[in-house]
Amino acid sequence: MGRIVLKHVEKRYGKDKQYAVKDFNLEIEDGEFLVMVGGSGCGKSTTLRMIAGLEDITSGELYIGDKLVNHLPPKDRDIAMVFQNYALYPNMNIYENIAFGLRLRKEPKHEIDLSVKSTSRTLEIEQFLDRKPRQLSGGQRQRVALGRAIVRKPSVFLMDEPLSNLDAKLRVQMRTEIIRLHKQLGVTTVYVTHDQVEAMTMGNRIVVMKDGVIQQVDSPRLIYSNPRNMFVASFIGTPPINFIDGKVVETDGGKLQLQTQRSYLAIPDAHAELLRKHGKVNRRVVLGIRCEYAHAEPEMADRHPRSQMTGTLKVAELMGADMYLYVDIGADTPFVVRTTSGFDCREDEKITVTLDMSKALYFDKDTTASLMYE
Amino acid sequence: MAMPLLRKPFRFKRQSRLHRMSRFEKAVVVLLVLFSAFMLLPLVYIFNHALKPYEELFIYPPTIWARSPSLQNFVELFNITSDSVIPVTRYIFNSLTVAVLSVITVTGVSALCAYPLSKHKFPGYKLVFATIMLTLLFAPETVTIPRYLVVSNLGIMNTYWGHILPMVAVPVGVFLMKQFIDQIPNELLESARLDGAREFTVFLRIVVPVILPAVATIGIISFQTAWGNVETSNLFMQDEQMKTFPFFISSLTSNMANNVARQGAAAAAALFMFIPNLIIFLVFQSKVIATMAHSGIK
Ligand SMILES: Nc1ncnc2c1ncn2[C@@H]1O[C@H](COP(=O)(O)OP(=O)(O)OP(=O)(O)O)[C@@H](O)[C@H]1O
Ligand SMILES: [Mg+2]
Numbered sequence: 001m002g003r004i005v006l007k008h009v010e011k012r013y014g015k016d017k018q019y020a021v022k023d024f025n026l027e028i029e030d031g032e033f034l035v036m037v038g039g040s041g042c043g044k045s046t047t048l049r050m051i052a053g054l055e056d057i058t059s060g061e062l063y064i065g066d067k068l069v070n071h072l073p074p075k076d077r078d079i080a081m082v083f084q085n086y087a088l089y090p091n092m093n094i095y096e097n098i099a100f101g102l103r104l105r106k107e108p109k110h111e112i113d114l115s116v117k118s119t120s121r122t123l124e125i126e127q128f129l130d131r132k133p134r135q136l137s138g139g140q141r142q143r144v145a146l147g148r149a150i151v152r153k154p155s156v157f158l159m160d161e162p163l164s165n166l167d168a169k170l171r172v173q174m175r176t177e178i179i180r181l182h183k184q185l186g187v188t189t190v191y192v193t194h195d196q197v198e199a200m201t202m203g204n205r206i207v208v209m210k211d212g213v214i215q216q217v218d219s220p221r222l223i224y225s226n227p228r229n230m231f232v233a234s235f236i237g238t239p240p241i242n243f244i245d246g247k248v249v250e251t252d253g254g255k256l257q258l259q260t261q262r263s264y265l266a267i268p269d270a271h272a273e274l275l276r277k278h279g280k281v282n283r284r285v286v287l288g289i290r291c292e293y294a295h296a297e298p299e300m301a302d303r304h305p306r307s308q309m310t311g312t313l314k315v316a317e318l319m320g321a322d323m324y325l326y327v328d329i330g331a332d333t334p335f336v337v338r339t340t341s342g343f344d345c346r347e348d349e350k351i352t353v354t355l356d357m358s359k360a361l362y363f364d365k366d367t368t369a370s371l372m373y374e
Numbered sequence: 375m376a377m378p379l380l381r382k383p384f385r386f387k388r389q390s391r392l393h394r395m396s397r398f399e400k401a402v403v404v405l406l407v408l409f410s411a412f413m414l415l416p417l418v419y420i421f422n423h424a425l426k427p428y429e430e431l432f433i434y435p436p437t438i439w440a441r442s443p444s445l446q447n448f449v450e451l452f453n454i455t456s457d458s459v460i461p462v463t464r465y466i467f468n469s470l471t472v473a474v475l476s477v478i479t480v481t482g483v484s485a486l487c488a489y490p491l492s493k494h495k496f497p498g499y500k501l502v503f504a505t506i507m508l509t510l511l512f513a514p515e516t517v518t519i520p521r522y523l524v525v526s527n528l529g530i531m532n533t534y535w536g537h538i539l540p541m542v543a544v545p546v547g548v549f550l551m552k553q554f555i556d557q558i559p560n561e562l563l564e565s566a567r568l569d570g571a572r573e574f575t576v577f578l579r580i581v582v583p584v585i586l587p588a589v590a591t592i593g594i595i596s597f598q599t600a601w602g603n604v605e606t607s608n609l610f611m612q613d614e615q616m617k618t619f620p621f622f623i624s625s626l627t628s629n630m631a632n633n634v635a636r637q638g639a640a641a642a643a644a645l646f647m648f649i650p651n652l653i654i655f656l657v658f659q660s661k662v663i664a665t666m667a668h669s670g671i672k
Contacts, residue, residue, distance in 0.1 A: 052564075052568060054564050054567070054568075073567075074564070074567045074568045075567060075568065075569070075570040075571070075572075079568065080568060081564070081565070081568050083561040083564075083565065084561075085559060085561055087559060087561035087562045087564070087565040089562065089565075089566070089579075089580055090562075090583075090584060091580075091583035091584060100566070100569050100571075100579075101568075101569035101570055104569055104570040104571055104575065105570055148565075148569070152569070
């Protein structure tokens with residue numbers, strides 16, 4: 001029913017313009033919650049709007065269900081969309097806003113009434129039904145927008161940054177609400193956001209896009225732990241992943257080491273095998289390591305021998321339970337280490353950082369592609 | 375005494391507002407009141423003039439207030455035509471019909487023209503819009519002859535269409551409505567389309583309610599134009615039956631040998647001419663403000 005297939009879908013706004021979306025191939029399973037993330041202008045909205053039928057497809061094929069829908073008008077695609085600015089009809093009250101789509105479908109009056117009432121009960125907006133949209137707060141408006149979408153029981157939901165106009169607290173609340181709704185209704189949902197927390201927490205799968213091209217499609221866990229390239233690695237995760245330039249060298253014992261500006265880092269055997277396979281011995285690569293796998297505590301040095309770097313602590317940022325240390329290791333950007341808030345350190349002093357090299361990622365310096373895949 | 379401290383000294387609301395003003399603001403208020411009283415003079419004059427009996431109409435210097443008000447002028451106005459085939463009421467009926475039909479067609483056509491210009495951006499829409507704006511530059515006199523040719527070739531002389539059609543194209547109306555429609559977020563229309571609305575439903579149910587202030591404004595303008603219009607009666611209506619009230623009024627005095635006769639009837643007619651404008655303006659104006667405040671377009 002709600003399966004969506006995109007085959008080589010491309011979009012150009014105008015003949016002489018650049019591609020806003022390039023060679024987009026994706027199968028979205030029925031009932032899946034798919035999140036699209038990417039920087040501003042990377043073509044997320046464009047893709048969503050093409051699925052909705054609000055934007056022509058320049059080339060490629062789009063299927064909803066088993067039907068080719070390239071030329072089907074939006075109203076015949078059995079989809080509902082939630083917009084960032086809610087787009088509630090200002091002249092109608094909340095009841096009419098929700099009922100509008102049903103009325104246009106000429107459903108019997110009592111059924112409309114039942115649907116509107118039960119939908120508003122699910123979303124807890126019953127007490128606002130006779131108000132106008134402008135008399136509601138942002139969060140309530142977004143609920144109404146959701147209600148307007150679910151009342152029609154479409155086979156696909158499209159949401160374009162629906163929570164980005166809300167404050168942080170409300171956003172968290174609505175996030176769980178949407179997840180709950182998805183569990184309850186099981187309707188295929190494509191959700192666009194540039195908020196990686198939303199992406200990580202909501203999606204069955206995440207699509208990371210850049211400049212109109214898909215970078216990676218995977219589960220949140222895989223996207224985080226095994227990104228396909230440096231863009232995905234740095235886009236997902238706060239603070240962003242640390243990159244260190246280095247050269248892979250072989251020791252006398254036949255082991256591999258990463259020679260960086262200031263130190264040698266031992267490469268575990270599993271990674272060494274992959275690096276050899278990619279022919280990276282004596283080549284320059286980029287090592288990526290997330291801040292939680294870098295340690296400042298001296299006792300960690302015993303646990304991970306030959307994986308130390310020294311640097312100068314520039315800034316210590318206290319984030320409640322955690323503390324982020326920004327360490328100058330002689331690179332352009334500071335190296336971020338996560339530690340607990342109780343950690344004792346002073347700014348502008350020397351510090352030794354221990355890396356958990358078993359969690360390190362390696363990237364090709366030229367193509368930025370991950371070397372962790374075969 | 376129970377709570378003497380809580381009782382505020384009694385004061386009129388407005389008075390307390392006056393107390394909060396600086397001396398300069400008070401001076402401005404006084405000045406503005408004087409100005410508005412001055413602007414009100416013609417209104418008062420029209421009303422009183424219509425009520426003045428003949429001997430008062432020609433007093434020099436003219437007085438503002440009628441000394442012995444009477445309805446004699448109105449009686450005269452309705453009696454003038456008693457001996458002719460066409461009664462005054464026919465002119466008034468024609469005028470009302472034309473005015474109402476004009477308001478409906480002008481607002482409808484302007485909105486229907488502005489919507490695609492603003493939201494559909496068909497190829498060449500810029501050219502179309504520029505052309506519409508360009509017509510603002512033409513003085514009405516320059517198009518009289520082409521207009522005559524069009525109306526005569528369409529064969530709508532001596533019909534209500536002859537009154538209405540030349541008035542339908544209102545560039546200001548298109549412009550104003552386009553400005554309003556430009557303000558409507560595209561998502562609103564897209565939402566409606568996803569909800570299953572056809573294009574005309576989108577226009578009628580979403581666009582029109584949001585641009586009601588513009589509709590009201592154009593309504594006022596087109597009513598006043600149509601109601602006061604003599605040109606179409608002059609040019610396109612040879613049949614006396616199809617002529618409008620303002621034309622009748624202008625003919626009251628202009629064809630007379632001396633300018634004294636029928637001045638009373640003219641004064642009464644002037645009031646008749648004026649009252650619908652006033653009513654329409656009051657009704658629509660409050661609507662304009664109400665819709666502006668309540669439309670809730672962000
Ligand atoms: N109507 C349009 N006409 C021309 N170019 C457009 C149009 N809409 C989008 N673009 C271009 O297409 C590209 C992708 O835009 P899109 O709106 O899909 O980005 P996005 O990923 O949704 O970004 P954001 O996170 O800022 O919403 C951008 O470079 C944008 O400039
Ligand atoms: Mg967008």
